Amino acid sequence: MTTKIINVIVLLIGALFLPLTAQQPITLERSLEVAVKNSPQIRRYQLNLERSQHALNARTASLKTQFSLNLTPLRFDQTRRFNDLFSTWYSTRSTSSSGSFTISQPLQWTDGTLELINALSWQDSYSGFQDITDKSYRNYLYVSYRQPIFTYNRTKLDLNVLELDLENSALNYAIQRLYLEYLVTQNFYSVYQKKSSMSVSIDEYQNRQQSYNIIKNKVEAGLAAKEELYQAELDLTSSKSKVQNAETDLDNALDGFKKLIGLSIFEDITVTADITHTPVEIEIEKALDTALKYRMELRQREIDIENARYDLLRASATNEFRGDVNLSYGIIGTDPDLKNVFDNAEKSQAVSIQFQIPFIDWGYRKSTIEAYKVSVQSRELSFEDQKNEILIEVRQAYRNLKNLVNQIEIAEQNVRNAQLTYDINLERYENGDITSMDLNLFQNQLSQAKMSKINALINYKLELLNMKVLSLYDFERNQRVVTDMLEASAISNKK
Numbered sequence: 001m002t003t004k005i006i007n008v009i010v011l012l013i014g015a016l017f018l019p020l021t022a023q024q025p026i027t028l029e030r031s032l033e034v035a036v037k038n039s040p041q042i043r044r045y046q047l048n049l050e051r052s053q054h055a056l057n058a059r060t061a062s063l064k065t066q067f068s069l070n071l072t073p074l075r076f077d078q079t080r081r082f083n084d085l086f087s088t089w090y091s092t093r094s095t096s097s098s099g100s101f102t103i104s105q106p107l108q109w110t111d112g113t114l115e116l117i118n119a120l121s122w123q124d125s126y127s128g129f130q131d132i133t134d135k136s137y138r139n140y141l142y143v144s145y146r147q148p149i150f151t152y153n154r155t156k157l158d159l160n161v162l163e164l165d166l167e168n169s170a171l172n173y174a175i176q177r178l179y180l181e182y183l184v185t186q187n188f189y190s191v192y193q194k195k196s197s198m199s200v201s202i203d204e205y206q207n208r209q210q211s212y213n214i215i216k217n218k219v220e221a222g223l224a225a226k227e228e229l230y231q232a233e234l235d236l237t238s239s240k241s242k243v244q245n246a247e248t249d250l251d252n253a254l255d256g257f258k259k260l261i262g263l264s265i266f267e268d269i270t271v272t273a274d275i276t277h278t279p280v281e282i283e284i285e286k287a288l289d290t291a292l293k294y295r296m297e298l299r300q301r302e303i304d305i306e307n308a309r310y311d312l313l314r315a316s317a318t319n320e321f322r323g324d325v326n327l328s329y330g331i332i333g334t335d336p337d338l339k340n341v342f343d344n345a346e347k348s349q350a351v352s353i354q355f356q357i358p359f360i361d362w363g364y365r366k367s368t369i370e371a372y373k374v375s376v377q378s379r380e381l382s383f384e385d386q387k388n389e390i391l392i393e394v395r396q397a398y399r400n401l402k403n404l405v406n407q408i409e410i411a412e413q414n415v416r417n418a419q420l421t422y423d424i425n426l427e428r429y430e431n432g433d434i435t436s437m438d439l440n441l442f443q444n445q446l447s448q449a450k451m452s453k454i455n456a457l458i459n460y461k462l463e464l465l466n467m468k469v470l471s472l473y474d475f476e477r478n479q480r481v482v483t484d485m486l487e488a489s490a491i492s493n494k495k
Helices: 002-017 028-038 040-061 154-220 226-261 284-294 296-316 364-431 436-471 482-494
Strands: 024-026 066-083 088-107 112-127 132-149 269-271 322-335 346-356
Touching (some): 024 028, 028 040, 028 154, 040 154, 154 226, 154 296, 154 364, 154 436, 226 269, 226 436, 284 364, 296 364
Antiparallel strands (some): 066 088, 112 132, 132 322, 322 346
């Protein structure tokens, strides 16, 4: 009879906590997919990655052959001028049309510019000084080359800076993805922990109900004092309150989790996870080597150093001694008839070398260079500090994982012992050898042992993820993490 009553009570408790509508189970993998899709932070970093890619594409496109056409369909000019030699005023009138077609090719490796230009014009001009009218075509076809000398290659520097900016944006995106994975996983297991806590509370409530029925039957049979029944009722009420508190904590945690991953807070979900303990072999040397080789923060520090060196290069060009060489060669033809414009063409040649020679700048250039040298040294120190910090973090995570493996084994043994102890003392309680307060102590020990095991399993999962983030190596799947993420982001960005 007692067993039937207990079964009925268990069914009633289960019905009490069952939702009115079916809950949608959600796994950790599904949570990560939803979070990546809905995260505004991820979207911002993705947009920044796209911006960097477009900026590099634009600069690369500017280095390809450029074609341009400039047209002046009509120009009219009428004015009076003064001739100093004859001390007389005269009138001029001019009507013209012109156009030029230019093919320009920037040269990345020399920072020079090679151009082919054809300028065609027609003019109808009148000068009142000698009453002369001229109508003719003029065509100027020439090649020109401009080459800076005694200075750094600005084109290559611009490209390098944009390439570093793109790489840095990709690294930021990948880092944010890893951070989001850790944050979602942490919150996911926090919700799962509260769900497990509620399950343990329900188990405890069922055990309290069982012990309450036992003492109630004893009191009714006159085999136990009423105060034992009162204590059992108090324990049962306290256990029921614990179940309700656990349910409230779970609902609050679910709302926060749904907000984090971008689900509607009105969606009815429940988290499902397999936290079965399967020890993962961690090779500390491999973890350290992979971290130092692939940690994105280190590459970002290297990018900072390279950018600082580029700033130093620009600073060294302050008030610099530099020059420009300009060469041009072509032919010029003029004729009233367009088809004969090159019949009496003449060569056109030009060579010029210009120098910019600074003199006294009162130490401005020297001080500017020294300031950027200090910046380079500072970023190199940051790089070394980052390396040491990474080594410490990986070593700590390795020690924590080893310790958690031991803690899980201890927790599993504690659960077995606490369950056996509770079963033995429940039988003693039925026989009247111990009081309900004594049984309450063993029940608390069992509940604490169960939660300790769950916490140890979850902490191991989180620390394993932490090792993955720190070393950029997934020891569960035995593969690297970052390279795939960076390649995937680069491919999606190109699309």
